[in-house]
Amino acid sequence: MAGAASNGADGAGQERFLADAAARGLKVEIVERPAARSLEEAAGILGISPADIVKSLVVKHKDGTFLFALVPGDRQISWPKLRTLVGVNKLSLPPADMALEATGYERGTITPLGSTTPWPVYADATITGRRISMGAGAHGYSAFVDADALTSALDAVVADISDPA
Secondary structure (H helix, E strand, O other), rough: OOOOOOHHHHHHHHHHHHHHHHHHOOOOOEEEEEOOOOOOHHHHHHOOOOOHHHEEEEEEOOOOEEEEEEEEEOEEEHHHHHHHHHHHHHOOOOHHHHHHHOOOOOOOOOOOOOOOOOOEEEHHHHHHHEEEEEEEEOOOOEEEHHHHHHHOOOOEEEEEEEEEE
16 A cells, blocks of 8 residues: 555545445555556556456436446446436536546546545446456545455445446
């Protein structure tokens, strides 16, 4: 956990991330990495496949509430599957400023762990059974975590919510 930024918004985001993980008894490994221009580039830097990077997407309900969708980097949200699972007819990706307001995290750092509001979490079934990388609450950092421990700690709904990208 050493090496975390100690000032600015990113430092606070990573502190929230780590505190929430600890409170849930979740073991995470933080890795500092250079900025990447794409998910594929980030995977190369980390020495893993794009499928092992899980995107934490903030999804907005039409009623103004949100949820997190955890989707592997080589897949995309299946809007029909997610809408059916959630039981609504409209979901959308909010603008970056709205996602920041909903979670306390900037795009590229978003994670359900340490979110300023604990929105429900929906995880794609393809992430189960492996070690994954995800946002760690700060730019320039990735977190490695056991996907099954993560979904259990977050009380996530694990289901088929994605399609190949």
